[in-house]
Amino acid sequence: MGLANTSVVLYQSIKIGMKWILCAVDEDSSHFSDGPFYVSWYEGKKKQMESVGRYPELALRKTILKRTALAFIAVGTSLGGALLFHRLHLLFVHSTAMHLRLGQSAVNFFQVFCG
DSSP: OOOOOOEEEEEEEEEEETTTEEEEEEOOOOEEEEEOEEEEEEEEEEEEEEESSOOHHHHHHHHHHHHHHHHHHHHTTOOOHHHHHHHHHHHHHHHHHHHHHTTOOOOHHHHHHHH
């Protein structure tokens, strides 16, 4: 069994002239504009893409959450189910705390976590 792909890329949709294009976002940049953001990753050989909102801070947090979730899944394939469940629970608790600091309700968080 090969290693799982845990690469996650954040894109922003930008209009140039009459066309909309997706540009990879430099996550280390201190300047972002509001706009539609998307996160992408691979499941096997198939590229997946999901909308992560219009606000840069939330898009970055969702990108980190997706990256972390894929890393836990990759590790979980070689761990027992109980240990994986415990680690996912810790991820959920930590992510909830991060999200609630943004001032959003816990109900909105479940939409972020569950997709």
